[in-house]
Amino acid sequence: MMTTLTKNPAARSDQRPARPGRIRRGGLRRYGDLKIALFFIAPAMIGFVLFYVVPTIRGIYLSFTEYNILGDPEWVGLDNYAAIAKDPLFWNSLAVTGQYVLMNIVLQTALALGLALLMDRVAKSTLVRGALLLPYLMSNVIAALLWFWMLDYQIGIVNQFIEWAGLPRVAFFGSEEWAIPTQALINTWRHMGYTALLIFAGLQSIPQHLYEVAKLDGASPFQTFRKITMPLLRPVLVLVLVVTVIGSFQVFDTVAVTTQGGPVNATRVIQYYIYQRAFTESDFGYGSAIAVILFLILALVAFIQMKFLKGNESDLD
């Protein structure tokens, strides 16, 4: 039950309540439990309305206003969006975040897939999995500071190694070309083991007899991997990809703790830019409008995920 990761929450749960057998058996009971259900759901409902529904609506409303916290929001129509379209800093943040997301997808997925295959082959022990999971349990702030120290230009251990190898020292956080790859590396370090565990769980759910049949048919390991492992792993990989993309689009913590958007604009990612506009410059309308755009981008990603997952869901069932 715990490891059924291929189950897509949204798709599955929609089908779930239909279970005809259960409802008929439930006929023992009174027709509806609306009153008692309202009681059970009340606290969650308060949180849901106050901190999810209302702020979502309010956030969209604010994006059409000019609002600097003092006074009242003033309706300005699409002005914020028009300004954003011409804002080089916004486009820069989008490009920077895009690079970051891309590096994460490639690095993280490739490394995690490799690790999952290795674990599947030689080590399934909880200890190995636990060791690989350790970075993921640390906060972004801790991961950022840990690497800020290890990658320090002057006395960081990584630059020591680089120097011993006869290469020039690298200003990981201080140079424009390295700043974003460094952020992506930190994130990859933190998520690599976690993602590997997800893929590993997917590997475990592939029925063994398929491999035995393939072996009897004389399939090579590479063929087996391409024709059996990859197709059956696809739902998991799509899920992993989406989790990675949606998570990386919202990068903030590591940037806020280390480079704060710099050097120049090299790490001014979207969420950090929103934070600056809203909280440093008290421009809540403008910040909200960028947040709406980020929301739309993520919704698009989620939509594409749904389409992908639906097409793949039957693979294992």
Place this chain on the structure above:
Amino acid sequence: MTTTTSRAPQPAAARRPATTRRRPFNARRAGAWTLLALAIAVSVLPFLWVFRTALSTNGALATQSASLLPADFTVGAFMRVFGLQSPADAVAEGGSGAAIDFWLYLRNSIIFSSITTAGAVFFSAMAAYAFARLRWKGRNAVFSLFLGTMLVPPIFTALPNFLLIKNLDLLNTMLGMVLPYVFMTPFAIFFLRQFFLNMSREVEEAAMLDGAKHLRIFFQIVLPNAAAPIATLALLTFIGQWNEYFWPLLVGSQDEVRVLQVGLGVFKSQSPQGAPDWSGLMAATLVSALPVLVLFAVFGKKIVNSIGFSGIK
């Protein structure tokens, strides 16, 4: 589970020289283990390096930057972090001399994470019960709405939520910090609903025939039976809350309510220009990581085994 090791490497191994033929997978396995060991080293060794740095003196770090042992061993960094060092001593050891009190942040982190975890898990369990075990009109529609909130990026609701907390005059209060989390998390509801759906109905129905009310069924049958998943959920929620940074940064920037993660960021920015207080910073980092490390040492198996499921998050 057990057959996987023999599945792939055979043809390649057969081509190997006689010495390895007796145990055909040897070379392959050795290679795989090497790579795996490398990944484990990359995951774990940085923590040892942090520990070593935290026990060093700042001045010595620069000259012995590659020695494996602490450079000029001292526990001064830990004392500094907990505000036990006089400002003069702190400056002498390379600290900024600014007041810093991780006891306070530690306390705040524990309060913040405990309250939000207890509230979110309990209220989410109630809601999950209604979604899984009760039949009422609109149930599925409401559940879909709840699930939908998982898609809303936290930054999007953070701005209006900040305004709400500000209007309620709750900035820099523990109440303002915990409010958005304490009623539920969509993931917790989803997670527990899955378990409640799969629980056997017989006991529950027998109790109902005996005239037991839903409240009693919830407390005396459903909750005890779901103790294991609830414990897992509480563990995951607690770690997640412990690591939360963005919201506490917005709402709890002042000392009295500042949590560890925010305190770390402040400590880092306090570091004197030119020569950061590395050993102090690493000691602080270790202090912030310690509770999670302890939880992981005790409940590691539970956490590791939950990953296949929580990946949906």
